[in-house]
Amino acid sequence: VNGSIEIPVVVNVLYRTAAENISLAQIQSQIDVLNADFNASNSDYNLVPSIFSGVKANVGITFVLDQVIRKSTTKTSWGTRDAMKKTKSGGLNPTSPTTKLNLWVCTIGGGILGYAQFPGGSSATDGVVVDSKYVGVTSNTGPSYPYNLGRTATHEVGHWLNLRHIWGDTTCGSDLVADTPTHNTANYGVPAYPHYSTCSGTPIEMTMNYMDYTDDRGMYMFTTGQKTRMDALFLSGGARFSFAQ
């Protein structure tokens, strides 16, 4: 917390094709995005609308590439039931999951960009999964556009650090964070500002929050309330206290 949390990242690459065997440069570009986004040094942070300037936050968590483990496989897609996290199902078991963030890079399938395990679950499956096509920064015109700026991992690491979707996964639901407005539902694309909620009080929605579902270029902030929720994990008794040691 307060810039003192440093999280080693183990990247587990499962590949069948050459494209799935992403380069070290591609992986490092993802680590760089995580560091920018979690330290408010992303180049689009200045786009945060002024009505949110009082709540926009520098989370202050640093990510360090620890190691890259690569494994060739014959699987064409891995699904969302953790097969990639188990050596016995052809994947790779996590490395030191109570002290390192494990990131699995593989083809998930079904149009899924990524998924994460919330804090408090089994360490054997702890970590985040991001489809190989959406890891790191890629060209503006390539097949991974509009998810080409590494924000899938930012969003998934947000879940790994206990953040809920900003719309609370139901109509006008709660994300358990007080300083984020209530959203009707998920937003997609890059909504024009201001986008008003029809929920109680008709607030302007914070569509540029990493925990919405907008395109990568449409998301560029966390809030103080989200930071507080993440920070709590690293305190004594918190679900990720082992990462703070």
Ligand code: ZN
């Ligand atoms: Zn999500």
Ligand code: CA
């Ligand atoms: Ca909220």
